[in-house]
Amino acid sequence: MSEHKAPVDMWKDDFAAGGNLNELTTLNLGPTHPATHGIFQNVLTLDGEIILETEQTIGYIHRAFEKICERRPFYQIPTLTDRMNYCSAPINNMGWHMAVEKLLGIDLPKRVEYMRVIIMELSRITDHIICNTIISQDAGATTPFLYYYQWRERIYEIYEEICGARLTTNMGRIGGFERNFSDLAWERTRAIIKELPAALVEFDKLLVRNRVFMDRCINCGPISAERALAYGFTGPNLRAAGVDYDVRVADPYSSYEDFDFKIPIGKSGDVYDRFTVRQEEMRQSISIVRQALEKLDKMTDKTTYHADVPHWVLPPKQEVYNDMEALIYHFKIVMGEVEVPVGEVYHCVEGGNGELGYYVVSDGGRAPFRVHFRRPCFIYYQAYPEIIKGGMLSDAILTMSSMNVIAGELDA
Amino acid sequence: MPAFTIKTERDQLTTDRLIERFGADAVTHERLYDTMVYVVPKEKIHEVLSLLRDELDFNFLTSLCGMHFPGLELELGAVYFLHSMRNGHRIRVKTFVSMKDATLPTATDLWPTANWMEREAYDFFGLHFTGHPNLKRILNMEDFPAFPMRKDYPLEDPTREDKNDTFFGR
Numbered sequence: 001m002s003e004h005k006a007p008v009d010m011w012k013d014d015f016a017a018g019g020n021l022n023e024l025t026t027l028n029l030g031p032t033h034p035a036t037h038g039i040f041q042n043v044l045t046l047d048g049e050i051i052l053e054t055e056q057t058i059g060y061i062h063r064a065f066e067k068i069c070e071r072r073p074f075y076q077i078p079t080l081t082d083r084m085n086y087c088s089a090p091i092n093n094m095g096w097h098m099a100v101e102k103l104l105g106i107d108l109p110k111r112v113e114y115m116r117v118i119i120m121e122l123s124r125i126t127d128h129i130i131c132n133t134i135i136s137q138d139a140g141a142t143t144p145f146l147y148y149y150q151w152r153e154r155i156y157e158i159y160e161e162i163c164g165a166r167l168t169t170n171m172g173r174i175g176g177f178e179r180n181f182s183d184l185a186w187e188r189t190r191a192i193i194k195e196l197p198a199a200l201v202e203f204d205k206l207l208v209r210n211r212v213f214m215d216r217c218i219n220c221g222p223i224s225a226e227r228a229l230a231y232g233f234t235g236p237n238l239r240a241a242g243v244d245y246d247v248r249v250a251d252p253y254s255s256y257e258d259f260d261f262k263i264p265i266g267k268s269g270d271v272y273d274r275f276t277v278r279q280e281e282m283r284q285s286i287s288i289v290r291q292a293l294e295k296l297d298k299m300t301d302k303t304t305y306h307a308d309v310p311h312w313v314l315p316p317k318q319e320v321y322n323d324m325e326a327l328i329y330h331f332k333i334v335m336g337e338v339e340v341p342v343g344e345v346y347h348c349v350e351g352g353n354g355e356l357g358y359y360v361v362s363d364g365g366r367a368p369f370r371v372h373f374r375r376p377c378f379i380y381y382q383a384y385p386e387i388i389k390g391g392m393l394s395d396a397i398l399t400m401s402s403m404n405v406i407a408g409e410l411d412a
Numbered sequence: 413m414p415a416f417t418i419k420t421e422r423d424q425l426t427t428d429r430l431i432e433r434f435g436a437d438a439v440t441h442e443r444l445y446d447t448m449v450y451v452v453p454k455e456k457i458h459e460v461l462s463l464l465r466d467e468l469d470f471n472f473l474t475s476l477c478g479m480h481f482p483g484l485e486l487e488l489g490a491v492y493f494l495h496s497m498r499n500g501h502r503i504r505v506k507t508f509v510s511m512k513d514a515t516l517p518t519a520t521d522l523w524p525t526a527n528w529m530e531r532e533a534y535d536f537f538g539l540h541f542t543g544h545p546n547l548k549r550i551l552n553m554e555d556f557p558a559f560p561m562r563k564d565y566p567l568e569d570p571t572r573e574d575k576n577d578t579f580f581g582r
Contacts, residue, residue: 058550058551059549059550059551059552059553062551062552064560066536066561067560067561067567068567070567071567102445102446103445229471229472229497230523230524230525231524231525232472232473232474232523232525243497245497250497250500251500251502343444343445344444344445344449345444345445345446345447346447346493346502346504348474355474357474357475357493359475359477359491359493361479370479370480372475372477372491374474374475374493378528378532379475379525379528379529380525381528382524382525382527382528411551412551
């Protein structure tokens with residue numbers, strides 16, 4: 001600049017020439033912004049409030065889980081999978097256990113599979129509660145976020161009763177569970193199945209036909225089925241776009257084929273559809289848990305909680321102190337000296353936000369040779385710039401929360 | 413057993429088509445647990461993937477990841493997880509490259525979702541995908557000095573100087 005001017009004068013000159021009116025703004029949305037619910041950076045190029053371009057930066061909480069897995073025995077890895085999608089940690093744990101069981105060729109008793117189904121569906125409910133209440137929060141309704149978290153809390157109390165932890169659960173073991181569910185855990189599960197449907201109706205009444213909420217969400221952040229498939233969408237986001245793909249039905253695992261449930265789908269793939277698909281999925285999950293409880297009630301067996309695989313399930317502690325065999329197994333498991341076949345498997349489960357896959361390559365050693373996690377939100381988050389392009393900045397916030405992007409899973 | 417339905421006839425069809433088109437020398441196949449795994453040379457990988465997508469209905473790229481087998485001649489590899497949703501059929505396609513010439517053609521023209529997956533494979537294994545629109549690191553910082561998922565990279569960061577290793581080693 002040749003001559004010095006005060007900033008205000010510069011602005012005045014610019015404004016008089018009409019130059020400032022068409023200027024584009026660059027805005028850093030994140031990395032730490034309360035509206036992004038996690039650490040994501042989006043550098044937006046804005047024309048007024050219209051988004052023209054987005055550049056994403058991710059990896060702020062990358063913890064190299066895949067690398068760490070290569071040094072750990074198989075039974076120590078569920079603690080890492082917890083920390084991916086921490087909103088539905090038990091699904092991640094069960095998915096890992098099932099991948100390893102597939103590698104080892106372990107068959108589970110029906111009772112254990114149904115117990116797993118109960119846990120996975122309860123965690124799907126917590127995941128959807130978190131996502132849907134955050135959608136309502138970002139759409140301007142604070143009540144659900146504060147009020148419906150009590151149901152998540154109630155489910156966390158069940159986890160607490162089963163495994164002692166609440167958020168990062170490390171629930172279950174390779175071959176089953178670490179202990180049988182207590183009476184209190186069953187009681188709490190039954191109570192929640194009885195009471196949650198009424199709460200969901202209330203949640204629906206508050207938002208689903210609410211004119212303000214509908215105007216805010218319908219046609220906000222839509223994606224077509226073709227684009228969603230091309231971008232590798234799975235889970236509720238894909239179903240909201242109208243594709244009825246659900247791993248529980250496409251590749252049933254853990255005896256999901258024994259249950260009768262519906263796959264809700266949307267039409268336009270916008271925020272409203274994602275919201276309503278999740279609402280309906282919570283109802284279906286309740287129905288699945290109810291069916292599982294009925295099936296378990298009909299069984300005479302009330303004590304089996306793991307498969308008969310002494311090489312993988314730790315013996316009870318009393319036996320370790322008094323029984324030679326139990327001590328040997330305990331030692332072998334803890335030192336990671338059990339036989340693992342050479343091979344590779346891919347196993348996927350329907351996680352809270354999509355197809356959660358585990359690719360395990362074993363060279364016969366105590367730790368896997370290579371582990372790859374197929375993390376649904378890492379894969380679909382790359383569609384975010386395309387979805388929000390041409391929309392308003394405030395819609396971008398709402399779209400991000402409706403996509404259920406979990407920072408821990410994104411960055412693994 | 414979890415998720416263990418084997419689609420024998422679809423597997424057979426896929427194998428036949430690949431061998432018919434590329435010859436039995438180029439395509440090796442093997443069933444590992446429930447899934448067919450095909451290994452193809454890297455010169456043919458793009459053709460194989462487009463054949464699978466366009467003619468055998470593998471419309472969905474589930475995932476893509478890098479591999480490293482130190483000691484082999486072709487020590488780096490990429491695994492493509494393909495899924496035909498209409499037929500409920502999954503396969504894996506692998507290809508291997510040498511450390512000196514770690515380049516592969518990009519699959520972003522077939523599936524846009526390969527974009528970040530290839531960036532991840534580049535970031536961790538140093539696989540260069542030619543034709544990729546934006547091949548740069550994704551999870552690690554941009555000036556990271558190594559490709560950390562390669563087996564020769566130690567688990568703990570070797571560039572750290574704040575730990576004294578006199579007593580306990582690294």
